[in-house]
Amino acid sequence: MVNQPPDQALGQSPNELALPARLERPGIPAFLVYLLALGFFILALEGSKISISGFVEGLPQMADLFARMVPPDISRIVPIGKALLETFQMALVGTALGVAFSLPLAVLATRRLSPHPAIYYLSRGLISWFRTVPDLVWALFFVVTVGLGPFAGTLALMVDTMGFCGKFFAEAMEETEPGPQEALTALGASPSGVICSAVIPASMPSFINTGLFSLEKATRSSVVLGLVGAGGIGIELKVAMDLFEYPTAATIIVCIFVLVLLVERLSSRLRHRIM
Amino acid sequence: MAVTSLDATLEAVPARPKTAAGAFPDLALRGLRKSFGGVEILCGVDLEIAKGRSVALIGANGSGKSTLMRCCLRLLDPDGGTIRLLGSDITKLNGRALRRLRARVGFVFQRHNLVPRLSVLSNVLHGAQARRGGPSTWFQGLARTEDREEAMHCLDLVGLADQAAKRADTLSGGQSQRVAIARALMQRPHMVFADEPVASLDPAAGEDVMALFANLMQDQNVTLFFTSHHLNHALDFADHLIALQSGRKVLDGVSAGQNLATLKSIYQ
Numbered sequence: 001m002v003n004q005p006p007d008q009a010l011g012q013s014p015n016e017l018a019l020p021a022r023l024e025r026p027g028i029p030a031f032l033v034y035l036l037a038l039g040f041f042i043l044a045l046e047g048s049k050i051s052i053s054g055f056v057e058g059l060p061q062m063a064d065l066f067a068r069m070v071p072p073d074i075s076r077i078v079p080i081g082k083a084l085l086e087t088f089q090m091a092l093v094g095t096a097l098g099v100a101f102s103l104p105l106a107v108l109a110t111r112r113l114s115p116h117p118a119i120y121y122l123s124r125g126l127i128s129w130f131r132t133v134p135d136l137v138w139a140l141f142f143v144v145t146v147g148l149g150p151f152a153g154t155l156a157l158m159v160d161t162m163g164f165c166g167k168f169f170a171e172a173m174e175e176t177e178p179g180p181q182e183a184l185t186a187l188g189a190s191p192s193g194v195i196c197s198a199v200i201p202a203s204m205p206s207f208i209n210t211g212l213f214s215l216e217k218a219t220r221s222s223v224v225l226g227l228v229g230a231g232g233i234g235i236e237l238k239v240a241m242d243l244f245e246y247p248t249a250a251t252i253i254v255c256i257f258v259l260v261l262l263v264e265r266l267s268s269r270l271r272h273r274i275m
Numbered sequence: 276m277a278v279t280s281l282d283a284t285l286e287a288v289p290a291r292p293k294t295a296a297g298a299f300p301d302l303a304l305r306g307l308r309k310s311f312g313g314v315e316i317l318c319g320v321d322l323e324i325a326k327g328r329s330v331a332l333i334g335a336n337g338s339g340k341s342t343l344m345r346c347c348l349r350l351l352d353p354d355g356g357t358i359r360l361l362g363s364d365i366t367k368l369n370g371r372a373l374r375r376l377r378a379r380v381g382f383v384f385q386r387h388n389l390v391p392r393l394s395v396l397s398n399v400l401h402g403a404q405a406r407r408g409g410p411s412t413w414f415q416g417l418a419r420t421e422d423r424e425e426a427m428h429c430l431d432l433v434g435l436a437d438q439a440a441k442r443a444d445t446l447s448g449g450q451s452q453r454v455a456i457a458r459a460l461m462q463r464p465h466m467v468f469a470d471e472p473v474a475s476l477d478p479a480a481g482e483d484v485m486a487l488f489a490n491l492m493q494d495q496n497v498t499l500f501f502t503s504h505h506l507n508h509a510l511d512f513a514d515h516l517i518a519l520q521s522g523r524k525v526l527d528g529v530s531a532g533q534n535l536a537t538l539k540s541i542y543q
Binding site: 177179180182183184185186187188189190193196197198201202204205 | 348350374375376377378379380381382384386388389390391392393397401402404405408410412413414455458459462
């Protein structure tokens with residue numbers, strides 16, 4: 001065999017072997033779906049009024065706005081700092097409460113841990129609802145129900161976090177190795193014992209990761225919530241822009257940038273350390 | 276805490292009184308049947324295991340050994356037949372009563388099934404979950420001192436007291452299986468099931484673990500029911516052999532005097 005040419009050694013010439021197609025040819029239904037998707041995308045381009053000329057014409061105005069913002073005015077740095085602190089406090093408390101409430105919700109939304117299929121579907125539906133309604137809409141809802149201020153913003157962030165963490169916590173628990181859970185069931189552990197002793201420890205890296213991403217997300221969201229009166233620095237930015245105080249607006253934007261960057265850096269460090 | 280010597284620990288752990296073999300069976304199966312997707316895995320198996328016995332279940336892959344073991348603890352629900360485990364018909368139990376019965380029976384799995392991110396001590400403490408209830412046995416930080424001490428005793432019995440603080444996923448396969456045995460001991464079991472406990476270990480480690488396991492069970496008068504593909508383990512560590520072939524019992528007898536060639540034919 002060693003000295004034989006490959007075609008003889010394998011018993012068949014390479015030319016006779018049928019090569020699989022490089023790309024799978026779509027069937028007619030799949031082709032129609034692709035065509036429809038492409039058509040819809042073209043309509044979407046039309047609907048979103050994309051205009052290169054409009055963008056180019058806007059460039060001098062952008063430059064003008066930027067020029068009016070420089071140098072930033074730091075005379076109101078103390079109230080801005082207070083509003084920034086309030087923004088972060090809203091994000092922190094909203095995330096912590098959201099993570100705490102999403103854990104039991106995620107257990108109920110995990111197929112093999114949920115006590116009943118009806119509870120499973122109900123929990124999944126609730127999580128989807130929390131996630132699909134934007135945080136700004138939740139903020140509007142809570143401003144109407146509990147009044148203006150950071151409490152409304154914190155509640156909005158909590159519900160938004162429950163939607164985000166609930167989904168990822170449930171998926172993490174769904175993917176855990178079933179062996180340790182079976183071992184604990186075999187030794188007579190209760191369902192809560194199995195969850196707390198086997199499922200949660202196994203899912204912990206994912207929980208921490210998702211929780212820290214939620215904090216980053218909530219910090220960014222909490223900036224915007226002020227625009228609808230739900231506390232935080234957003235209202236300061238809106239007032240500055242409405243009053244054409246662009247140097248003050250520039251200070252606020254820089255402060256927001258620093259806060260978001262700090263939270264992202266901190267969460268990244270924590271992730272590396274804990275994982 | 277100071278870890279006592281092996282002998283002292285063996286004295287400290289209360290052993291069940293020795294009973295005459297064959298007096299009351301710890302496990303009695305009558306007509307046990309189980310199918311998956313229309314394929315019959317267990318076809319009416321009858322067997323009895325007396326208190327204090329060490330019984331090996333042998334058979335080729337797919338003969339139904341693991342299914343039988345899982346049915347005995349209702350990790351799988353049988354399709355028919357009765358299972359009397361430690362005097363109770365387990366097929367009629369649910370909820371707390373089922374958990375209470377399971378608490379008295381250890382189960383050592385082929386892949387040890389430890390919780391990887393928890394410490395070795397926490398994994399052993401899990402053995403007391405059904406006895407204690409509540410969060411005190413979820414992990415060792417919450418545990419009562421007497422439970423932590425007992426878990427250390429169990430670890431000492433398997434020679435791993437010095438590994439208590441390590442994470443379970445840092446252990447070797449042999450060490451992990453010893454921890455799984457310690458977890459079963461923590462249950463203070465009357466009977467222990469072991470489903471191919473050394474199949475994932477190399478021959479030397481497998482021999483060590485199996486010898487330790489069988490000796491511990493014998494010393495504490497715990498009934499041992501294990502499956503194995505190693506016929507020498509079955510002959511060396513069991514005083515009784517049961518063989519399955521395609522879900523049917525084809526051998527049930529004492530291991531002494533069994534012919535190796537006959538046993539090998541079960542695998543053909």
